[in-house]
Amino acid sequence: MKHLTQEQIVLHCYGDASDGDGINQHLQECSQCRAEFDKVKAVLAEIPPTVVPEPPAYLEQKLWLNLRDKLSSEKPARWHGLFARSRWALGGAVAALVVAAFLAGRFWPNKAPEQKTNNLAQVNPQRVVLVAVGDHLERSQMLLIEIMNTDPKDRGDLSSEQELARNLLDSNRLYRVSAQKSGDPAIVPVLDELERVLAEIANAPSDPTARDLEEIRTRIQSQNLLFKIHVVHSNVAKERETSSQPAVNQKL
Amino acid sequence: MEVTDAAIVAQVLAGDRDAFRVLVDRHSRNLYYVAYRMTGNEQDSEEIVQETFLRAYKALERFEMRANFGTWIYRIAVNRTLDFLSTKKTHMQKTYQITDEPDPEKNHEIQVETSQPGPDRMLLSAEMKAKMTQALGLLTAVERVAFTMRHMEGKSIEEISKALNVRTSAAKNSIFRAVQKIREQLEPLVSVAR
Numbered sequence: 001m002k003h004l005t006q007e008q009i010v011l012h013c014y015g016d017a018s019d020g021d022g023i024n025q026h027l028q029e030c031s032q033c034r035a036e037f038d039k040v041k042a043v044l045a046e047i048p049p050t051v052v053p054e055p056p057a058y059l060e061q062k063l064w065l066n067l068r069d070k071l072s073s074e075k076p077a078r079w080h081g082l083f084a085r086s087r088w089a090l091g092g093a094v095a096a097l098v099v100a101a102f103l104a105g106r107f108w109p110n111k112a113p114e115q116k117t118n119n120l121a122q123v124n125p126q127r128v129v130l131v132a133v134g135d136h137l138e139r140s141q142m143l144l145i146e147i148m149n150t151d152p153k154d155r156g157d158l159s160s161e162q163e164l165a166r167n168l169l170d171s172n173r174l175y176r177v178s179a180q181k182s183g184d185p186a187i188v189p190v191l192d193e194l195e196r197v198l199a200e201i202a203n204a205p206s207d208p209t210a211r212d213l214e215e216i217r218t219r220i221q222s223q224n225l226l227f228k229i230h231v232v233h234s235n236v237a238k239e240r241e242t243s244s245q246p247a248v249n250q251k252l
Numbered sequence: 253m254e255v256t257d258a259a260i261v262a263q264v265l266a267g268d269r270d271a272f273r274v275l276v277d278r279h280s281r282n283l284y285y286v287a288y289r290m291t292g293n294e295q296d297s298e299e300i301v302q303e304t305f306l307r308a309y310k311a312l313e314r315f316e317m318r319a320n321f322g323t324w325i326y327r328i329a330v331n332r333t334l335d336f337l338s339t340k341k342t343h344m345q346k347t348y349q350i351t352d353e354p355d356p357e358k359n360h361e362i363q364v365e366t367s368q369p370g371p372d373r374m375l376l377s378a379e380m381k382a383k384m385t386q387a388l389g390l391l392t393a394v395e396r397v398a399f400t401m402r403h404m405e406g407k408s409i410e411e412i413s414k415a416l417n418v419r420t421s422a423a424k425n426s427i428f429r430a431v432q433k434i435r436e437q438l439e440p441l442v443s444v445a446r
Contacts, residue, residue, distance in 0.1 A: 007428045052288045060277045
Protein backbone atom coordinates (compact mmCIF):
# COMPACT_ATOMS: atom_id res chain seq x y z
CA MET A 1 0.00 0.00 0.00
CA LYS A 2 1.32 3.43 -0.89
CA HIS A 3 1.32 5.71 2.15
CA LEU A 4 0.18 9.33 2.14
CA THR A 5 2.85 11.99 1.80
CA GLN A 6 3.48 14.40 4.66
CA GLU A 7 2.17 17.21 2.47
CA GLN A 8 -1.09 15.36 1.83
CA ILE A 9 -1.52 14.76 5.55
CA VAL A 10 -0.85 18.36 6.53
CA LEU A 11 -3.09 19.79 3.83
CA HIS A 12 -5.83 17.31 4.64
CA CYS A 13 -5.88 18.63 8.21
CA TYR A 14 -7.06 21.92 6.72
CA GLY A 15 -9.29 20.22 4.15
CA ASP A 16 -7.05 21.51 1.35
CA ALA A 17 -5.64 18.27 -0.08
CA SER A 18 -6.70 17.72 -3.67
CA ASP A 19 -8.12 14.18 -3.25
CA GLY A 20 -9.94 14.52 0.06
CA ASP A 21 -12.21 11.48 -0.42
CA GLY A 22 -9.32 9.26 -1.45
CA ILE A 23 -7.30 10.39 1.59
CA ASN A 24 -10.23 9.73 3.93
CA GLN A 25 -10.57 6.28 2.47
CA HIS A 26 -6.85 5.64 2.96
CA LEU A 27 -6.91 6.87 6.54
CA GLN A 28 -9.64 4.35 7.37
CA GLU A 29 -7.52 1.53 6.02
CA CYS A 30 -4.01 2.56 7.09
CA SER A 31 -3.32 2.85 10.82
CA GLN A 32 0.20 4.22 10.24
CA CYS A 33 -1.04 7.17 8.19
CA ARG A 34 -3.95 7.70 10.57
CA ALA A 35 -1.53 7.92 13.51
CA GLU A 36 0.54 10.45 11.63
CA PHE A 37 -2.60 12.43 10.71
CA ASP A 38 -3.68 12.47 14.39
CA LYS A 39 -0.24 13.72 15.45
CA VAL A 40 -0.36 16.64 13.01
CA LYS A 41 -3.93 17.46 14.04
CA ALA A 42 -2.87 17.48 17.70
CA VAL A 43 0.01 19.87 17.00
CA LEU A 44 -2.22 22.22 15.01
CA ALA A 45 -4.82 22.17 17.78
CA GLU A 46 -2.17 23.18 20.34
CA ILE A 47 -0.89 26.18 18.42
CA PRO A 48 -1.55 29.08 20.77
CA PRO A 49 -3.78 31.78 19.26
CA THR A 50 -2.19 35.18 18.66
CA VAL A 51 -3.62 37.68 21.10
CA VAL A 52 -3.75 40.99 19.27
CA PRO A 53 -3.57 43.96 21.64
CA GLU A 54 -6.13 46.67 20.96
CA PRO A 55 -4.56 49.39 18.84
CA PRO A 56 -4.53 52.90 20.33
CA ALA A 57 -7.94 54.60 20.41
CA TYR A 58 -6.64 57.35 18.16
CA LEU A 59 -5.14 54.98 15.58
CA GLU A 60 -7.27 56.29 12.72
CA GLN A 61 -6.58 59.91 13.56
CA LYS A 62 -2.86 59.31 13.89
CA LEU A 63 -2.76 57.46 10.59
CA TRP A 64 -4.68 60.17 8.83
CA LEU A 65 -2.48 62.95 10.17
CA ASN A 66 0.59 61.10 8.92
CA LEU A 67 -1.01 60.16 5.64
CA ARG A 68 -2.48 63.54 4.80
CA ASP A 69 0.89 65.15 4.22
CA LYS A 70 2.18 62.24 2.21
CA LEU A 71 -0.93 62.19 0.06
CA SER A 72 -0.57 65.88 -0.71
CA SER A 73 2.84 65.22 -2.23
CA GLU A 74 1.28 62.48 -4.36
CA LYS A 75 -0.71 63.27 -7.43
CA PRO A 76 -4.35 62.38 -6.97
CA ALA A 77 -4.92 58.94 -8.37
CA ARG A 78 -6.97 60.10 -11.30
CA TRP A 79 -7.13 63.78 -12.01
CA HIS A 80 -9.60 64.83 -14.62
CA GLY A 81 -7.65 67.91 -15.63
CA LEU A 82 -9.98 70.60 -16.80
CA PHE A 83 -13.04 68.88 -15.37
CA ALA A 84 -11.48 68.76 -11.95
CA ARG A 85 -10.27 72.32 -12.18
CA SER A 86 -13.68 73.50 -13.21
CA ARG A 87 -15.19 71.58 -10.31
CA TRP A 88 -12.87 73.35 -7.93
CA ALA A 89 -13.52 76.66 -9.61
CA LEU A 90 -17.24 76.04 -9.28
CA GLY A 91 -16.77 75.01 -5.64
CA GLY A 92 -14.70 78.13 -4.99
CA ALA A 93 -17.27 80.34 -6.67
CA VAL A 94 -20.09 78.80 -4.64
CA ALA A 95 -18.07 79.22 -1.42
CA ALA A 96 -17.29 82.83 -2.35
CA LEU A 97 -20.98 83.47 -3.03
CA VAL A 98 -21.94 81.95 0.31
CA VAL A 99 -19.35 84.07 2.12
CA ALA A 100 -20.42 87.18 0.20
CA ALA A 101 -24.07 86.47 1.00
CA PHE A 102 -23.21 85.98 4.67
CA LEU A 103 -21.16 89.15 4.86
CA ALA A 104 -23.82 91.09 2.94
CA GLY A 105 -26.49 89.85 5.33
CA ARG A 106 -24.29 90.64 8.29
CA PHE A 107 -23.02 94.06 7.30
CA TRP A 108 -25.32 95.39 4.60
CA PRO A 109 -27.35 98.19 6.10
CA ASN A 110 -30.98 97.09 6.11
CA LYS A 111 -32.16 100.37 7.52
CA ALA A 112 -31.41 103.84 6.32
CA PRO A 113 -27.60 104.26 6.39
CA GLU A 114 -27.80 107.50 8.20
CA GLN A 115 -29.64 105.84 11.09
CA LYS A 116 -26.82 103.29 11.65
CA THR A 117 -24.20 103.97 14.26
CA ASN A 118 -20.69 104.51 12.94
CA ASN A 119 -19.24 101.66 15.00
CA LEU A 120 -21.30 98.95 13.32
CA ALA A 121 -20.57 100.21 9.82
CA GLN A 122 -16.84 100.17 10.57
CA VAL A 123 -16.49 96.50 11.59
CA ASN A 124 -13.61 95.04 9.61
CA PRO A 125 -14.15 91.29 8.90
CA GLN A 126 -10.42 90.73 8.34
CA ARG A 127 -9.73 92.14 11.76
CA VAL A 128 -12.32 89.83 13.31
CA VAL A 129 -10.51 86.83 11.80
CA LEU A 130 -7.10 88.10 12.92
CA VAL A 131 -8.34 88.62 16.46
CA ALA A 132 -9.71 85.06 16.52
CA VAL A 133 -6.51 83.51 15.12
CA GLY A 134 -4.41 85.60 17.50
CA ASP A 135 -6.42 84.40 20.47
CA HIS A 136 -6.21 80.83 19.26
CA LEU A 137 -2.43 81.00 18.95
CA GLU A 138 -2.12 82.61 22.33
CA ARG A 139 -4.20 79.92 24.03
CA SER A 140 -2.27 77.18 22.22
CA GLN A 141 1.00 78.77 23.26
CA MET A 142 -0.10 78.81 26.89
CA LEU A 143 -1.13 75.17 26.76
CA LEU A 144 2.17 74.08 25.26
CA ILE A 145 4.12 76.10 27.82
CA GLU A 146 2.11 74.43 30.56
CA ILE A 147 2.92 71.00 29.14
CA MET A 148 6.60 71.91 28.83
CA ASN A 149 6.69 73.05 32.43
CA THR A 150 4.94 70.01 33.87
CA ASP A 151 7.21 68.07 36.14
CA PRO A 152 7.43 64.48 34.82
CA LYS A 153 7.69 63.20 38.39
CA ASP A 154 4.58 65.07 39.52
CA ARG A 155 2.51 65.07 36.34
CA GLY A 156 -0.85 64.34 38.02
CA ASP A 157 -3.98 64.52 35.91
CA LEU A 158 -3.84 66.03 32.42
CA SER A 159 -7.56 65.85 31.72
CA SER A 160 -8.19 69.62 31.86
CA GLU A 161 -5.28 70.27 29.48
CA GLN A 162 -6.63 67.55 27.22
CA GLU A 163 -10.08 69.13 27.22
CA LEU A 164 -8.50 72.42 26.17
CA ALA A 165 -6.41 70.62 23.52
CA ARG A 166 -9.58 69.08 22.06
CA ASN A 167 -11.28 72.46 21.84
CA LEU A 168 -8.21 74.03 20.29
CA LEU A 169 -7.94 71.12 17.86
CA ASP A 170 -11.37 71.88 16.40
CA SER A 171 -10.70 75.58 15.93
CA ASN A 172 -7.18 74.85 14.66
CA ARG A 173 -8.65 72.71 11.89
CA LEU A 174 -10.95 75.54 10.82
CA TYR A 175 -8.14 78.09 10.77
CA ARG A 176 -5.81 75.74 8.92
CA VAL A 177 -8.37 75.04 6.21
CA SER A 178 -9.15 78.77 5.88
CA ALA A 179 -5.44 79.58 5.69
CA GLN A 180 -4.92 76.88 3.07
CA LYS A 181 -7.75 78.31 0.98
CA SER A 182 -6.47 81.85 1.28
CA GLY A 183 -2.99 80.55 0.38
CA ASP A 184 -1.23 81.95 3.43
CA PRO A 185 2.15 80.16 3.25
CA ALA A 186 3.48 81.36 6.60
CA ILE A 187 0.69 80.20 8.83
CA VAL A 188 -0.34 76.84 7.28
CA PRO A 189 2.72 74.75 8.28
CA VAL A 190 2.65 76.09 11.82
CA LEU A 191 -1.05 75.31 12.22
CA ASP A 192 -0.40 71.91 10.71
CA GLU A 193 2.33 71.11 13.21
CA LEU A 194 0.27 72.54 16.02
CA GLU A 195 -2.64 70.30 15.02
CA ARG A 196 -0.51 67.17 15.33
CA VAL A 197 0.76 68.13 18.75
CA LEU A 198 -2.73 69.08 19.93
CA ALA A 199 -4.03 65.72 18.71
CA GLU A 200 -1.23 63.97 20.55
CA ILE A 201 -2.06 65.80 23.78
CA ALA A 202 -5.81 65.27 23.34
CA ASN A 203 -5.39 61.55 22.74
CA ALA A 204 -2.74 60.82 25.36
CA PRO A 205 -3.86 58.92 28.47
CA SER A 206 -5.31 61.31 31.06
CA ASP A 207 -2.76 59.98 33.56
CA PRO A 208 0.26 59.88 31.26
CA THR A 209 3.44 58.09 32.10
CA ALA A 210 6.64 60.08 32.29
CA ARG A 211 7.50 58.57 28.91
CA ASP A 212 4.21 59.74 27.32
CA LEU A 213 4.84 63.22 28.57
CA GLU A 214 8.43 63.16 27.42
CA GLU A 215 7.34 62.14 23.92
CA ILE A 216 4.96 65.07 23.64
CA ARG A 217 7.57 67.46 24.93
CA THR A 218 10.22 66.13 22.58
CA ARG A 219 7.82 66.67 19.70
CA ILE A 220 7.14 70.26 20.75
CA GLN A 221 10.85 70.93 21.18
CA SER A 222 12.09 69.18 18.07
CA GLN A 223 9.83 71.26 15.88
CA ASN A 224 10.60 74.53 17.63
CA LEU A 225 6.87 74.84 17.76
CA LEU A 226 6.70 77.37 20.56
CA PHE A 227 9.07 79.68 18.76
CA LYS A 228 7.19 79.33 15.47
CA ILE A 229 3.86 80.03 17.15
CA HIS A 230 5.38 83.03 18.87
CA VAL A 231 6.60 84.43 15.53
CA VAL A 232 3.27 83.87 13.76
CA HIS A 233 1.40 85.27 16.73
CA SER A 234 3.52 88.44 16.67
CA ASN A 235 2.95 88.84 12.93
CA VAL A 236 -0.78 88.34 13.36
CA ALA A 237 -0.80 90.94 16.16
CA LYS A 238 0.99 93.43 13.90
CA GLU A 239 -1.44 92.79 11.07
CA ARG A 240 -4.31 93.16 13.48
CA GLU A 241 -3.04 96.56 14.52
CA THR A 242 -2.57 97.62 10.90
CA SER A 243 -6.05 96.51 9.93
CA SER A 244 -7.53 98.41 12.87
CA GLN A 245 -5.88 101.70 11.79
CA PRO A 246 -8.51 102.85 9.25
CA ALA A 247 -11.29 102.32 11.74
CA VAL A 248 -9.44 104.39 14.32
CA ASN A 249 -8.75 107.09 11.75
CA GLN A 250 -12.39 107.14 10.75
CA LYS A 251 -13.42 107.51 14.37
CA LEU A 252 -11.03 110.40 14.73
CA MET B 253 -27.58 55.12 4.62
CA GLU B 254 -23.82 54.69 4.78
CA VAL B 255 -21.92 55.74 1.70
CA THR B 256 -20.30 52.73 0.05
CA ASP B 257 -16.54 52.34 -0.20
CA ALA B 258 -16.81 52.42 -3.99
CA ALA B 259 -18.61 55.78 -3.86
CA ILE B 260 -15.85 57.17 -1.64
CA VAL B 261 -13.19 55.85 -3.99
CA ALA B 262 -14.98 57.64 -6.85
CA GLN B 263 -15.03 60.83 -4.78
CA VAL B 264 -11.26 60.59 -4.14
CA LEU B 265 -10.60 59.88 -7.79
CA ALA B 266 -12.60 62.98 -8.66
CA GLY B 267 -10.14 65.03 -6.60
CA ASP B 268 -11.57 65.05 -3.08
CA ARG B 269 -8.45 63.82 -1.29
CA ASP B 270 -9.91 64.28 2.18
CA ALA B 271 -12.64 61.71 1.43
CA PHE B 272 -9.87 59.12 1.68
CA ARG B 273 -10.01 59.61 5.43
CA VAL B 274 -13.34 57.74 5.55
CA LEU B 275 -11.63 54.67 4.11
CA VAL B 276 -8.83 55.01 6.66
CA ASP B 277 -11.41 55.21 9.45
CA ARG B 278 -13.29 52.18 8.17
CA HIS B 279 -10.47 49.78 7.43
CA SER B 280 -7.38 50.62 9.46
CA ARG B 281 -8.30 48.54 12.51
CA ASN B 282 -8.87 45.32 10.56
CA LEU B 283 -5.62 45.84 8.69
CA TYR B 284 -3.84 46.46 11.96
CA TYR B 285 -5.09 43.12 13.32
CA VAL B 286 -3.90 41.34 10.17
CA ALA B 287 -0.47 42.99 10.30
CA TYR B 288 -0.10 42.24 13.99
CA ARG B 289 -0.89 38.55 13.56
CA MET B 290 1.89 38.39 11.00
CA THR B 291 4.50 40.59 12.65
CA GLY B 292 3.65 40.34 16.36
CA ASN B 293 4.69 43.94 16.85
CA GLU B 294 2.46 46.98 17.43
CA GLN B 295 4.73 49.62 15.99
CA ASP B 296 5.50 47.56 12.89
CA SER B 297 1.79 46.93 12.41
CA GLU B 298 0.98 50.64 12.49
CA GLU B 299 3.76 51.30 10.01
CA ILE B 300 2.44 48.59 7.70
CA VAL B 301 -1.11 49.95 7.84
CA GLN B 302 0.13 53.41 6.97
CA GLU B 303 2.18 52.12 4.05
CA THR B 304 -0.81 50.08 2.93
CA PHE B 305 -3.04 53.13 2.68
CA LEU B 306 -0.35 55.07 0.90
CA ARG B 307 0.01 52.33 -1.68
CA ALA B 308 -3.73 52.01 -2.00
CA TYR B 309 -4.04 55.74 -2.69
CA LYS B 310 -1.38 55.59 -5.38
CA ALA B 311 -3.06 52.58 -6.98
CA LEU B 312 -6.63 53.74 -6.50
CA GLU B 313 -7.38 54.07 -10.19
CA ARG B 314 -6.67 50.36 -10.56
CA PHE B 315 -9.40 49.50 -8.07
CA GLU B 316 -12.33 47.80 -9.78
CA MET B 317 -15.49 49.53 -8.61
CA ARG B 318 -17.39 46.25 -8.56
CA ALA B 319 -14.83 44.65 -6.26
CA ASN B 320 -14.82 44.80 -2.48
CA PHE B 321 -12.53 47.56 -1.25
CA GLY B 322 -11.87 45.68 2.01
CA THR B 323 -10.60 42.62 0.13
CA TRP B 324 -8.56 44.78 -2.22
CA ILE B 325 -6.79 46.70 0.53
CA TYR B 326 -6.36 43.51 2.56
CA ARG B 327 -4.29 42.12 -0.30
CA ILE B 328 -2.19 45.25 -0.38
CA ALA B 329 -1.65 44.92 3.37
CA VAL B 330 -0.59 41.29 2.99
CA ASN B 331 1.93 42.23 0.32
CA ARG B 332 3.23 45.11 2.35
CA THR B 333 3.65 42.76 5.33
CA LEU B 334 5.43 40.29 3.11
CA ASP B 335 7.91 42.97 2.00
CA PHE B 336 8.31 44.07 5.57
CA LEU B 337 8.99 40.57 6.86
CA SER B 338 11.43 39.89 4.04
CA THR B 339 13.51 42.92 4.92
CA LYS B 340 13.26 42.22 8.64
CA LYS B 341 14.15 38.55 8.28
CA THR B 342 17.80 39.01 9.18
CA HIS B 343 16.88 40.86 12.34
CA MET B 344 14.30 38.25 13.27
CA GLN B 345 16.81 35.44 12.86
CA LYS B 346 19.20 37.24 15.16
CA THR B 347 16.47 37.61 17.75
CA TYR B 348 15.68 33.96 17.41
CA GLN B 349 19.31 32.96 17.89
CA ILE B 350 19.48 34.97 21.04
CA THR B 351 16.33 33.47 22.55
CA ASP B 352 17.46 30.01 21.47
CA GLU B 353 20.45 30.23 23.82
CA PRO B 354 19.84 28.97 27.35
CA ASP B 355 18.52 32.03 29.10
CA PRO B 356 18.60 31.99 32.89
CA GLU B 357 16.08 34.85 33.07
CA LYS B 358 13.66 33.00 30.84
CA ASN B 359 13.96 29.89 33.01
CA HIS B 360 13.30 32.02 36.01
CA GLU B 361 10.11 33.41 34.44
CA ILE B 362 8.81 29.93 33.81
CA GLN B 363 9.61 28.82 37.36
CA VAL B 364 7.66 31.72 38.77
CA GLU B 365 4.63 30.67 36.74
CA THR B 366 4.85 27.09 38.03
CA SER B 367 4.18 28.33 41.54
CA GLN B 368 0.64 29.31 40.47
CA PRO B 369 -2.35 26.93 40.48
CA GLY B 370 -2.34 24.33 37.66
CA PRO B 371 1.43 24.56 37.27
CA ASP B 372 1.95 21.81 34.71
CA ARG B 373 -0.48 23.18 32.20
CA MET B 374 0.65 26.76 32.70
CA LEU B 375 4.25 25.81 32.29
CA LEU B 376 3.47 23.91 29.14
CA SER B 377 1.40 26.75 27.80
CA ALA B 378 4.21 29.22 28.44
CA GLU B 379 6.71 26.92 26.80
CA MET B 380 4.36 26.37 23.91
CA LYS B 381 4.13 30.10 23.32
CA ALA B 382 7.88 30.48 23.51
CA LYS B 383 8.42 27.61 21.08
CA MET B 384 5.79 29.01 18.75
CA THR B 385 7.56 32.36 18.70
CA GLN B 386 10.78 30.55 17.85
CA ALA B 387 9.07 28.51 15.17
CA LEU B 388 7.60 31.63 13.56
CA GLY B 389 11.08 33.10 13.50
CA LEU B 390 12.20 30.11 11.44
CA LEU B 391 9.59 30.61 8.74
CA THR B 392 10.33 32.50 5.57
CA ALA B 393 8.23 35.60 4.98
CA VAL B 394 5.99 33.79 2.49
CA GLU B 395 5.56 30.80 4.78
CA ARG B 396 4.67 33.00 7.70
CA VAL B 397 2.13 35.05 5.78
CA ALA B 398 0.57 32.00 4.10
CA PHE B 399 0.37 30.10 7.39
CA THR B 400 -1.13 33.07 9.26
CA MET B 401 -3.73 33.58 6.57
CA ARG B 402 -4.70 29.90 6.58
CA HIS B 403 -4.39 28.97 10.22
CA MET B 404 -5.18 32.19 12.08
CA GLU B 405 -7.50 33.92 9.66
CA GLY B 406 -9.13 30.94 8.02
CA LYS B 407 -8.54 32.21 4.48
CA SER B 408 -8.95 29.73 1.65
CA ILE B 409 -6.06 28.55 -0.50
CA GLU B 410 -7.50 30.56 -3.38
CA GLU B 411 -7.59 33.75 -1.35
CA ILE B 412 -4.03 33.15 -0.19
CA SER B 413 -2.73 32.49 -3.67
CA LYS B 414 -4.47 35.60 -4.99
CA ALA B 415 -3.13 37.77 -2.19
CA LEU B 416 0.40 36.46 -2.61
CA ASN B 417 0.09 36.35 -6.37
CA VAL B 418 1.28 32.75 -6.55
CA ARG B 419 -0.20 29.51 -7.87
CA THR B 420 -2.42 27.52 -5.51
CA SER B 421 0.18 24.74 -5.46
CA ALA B 422 2.82 27.22 -4.25
CA ALA B 423 0.46 28.53 -1.56
CA LYS B 424 -0.23 24.96 -0.39
CA ASN B 425 3.46 24.17 -0.36
CA SER B 426 4.24 27.25 1.75
CA ILE B 427 1.63 26.23 4.31
CA PHE B 428 2.96 22.69 4.38
CA ARG B 429 6.55 23.85 4.96
CA ALA B 430 5.41 26.25 7.67
CA VAL B 431 3.49 23.50 9.48
CA GLN B 432 6.47 21.16 9.28
CA LYS B 433 8.74 23.73 10.90
CA ILE B 434 6.20 24.52 13.60
CA ARG B 435 5.62 20.84 14.20
CA GLU B 436 9.32 20.24 14.78
CA GLN B 437 9.26 22.80 17.56
CA LEU B 438 5.94 21.96 19.16
CA GLU B 439 5.61 18.22 18.82
CA PRO B 440 7.82 17.27 21.79
CA LEU B 441 5.67 19.49 24.01
CA VAL B 442 2.42 18.21 22.54
CA SER B 443 3.37 14.60 23.35
CA VAL B 444 4.08 15.68 26.95
CA ALA B 445 0.70 17.43 27.10
CA ARG B 446 -1.10 14.33 25.97
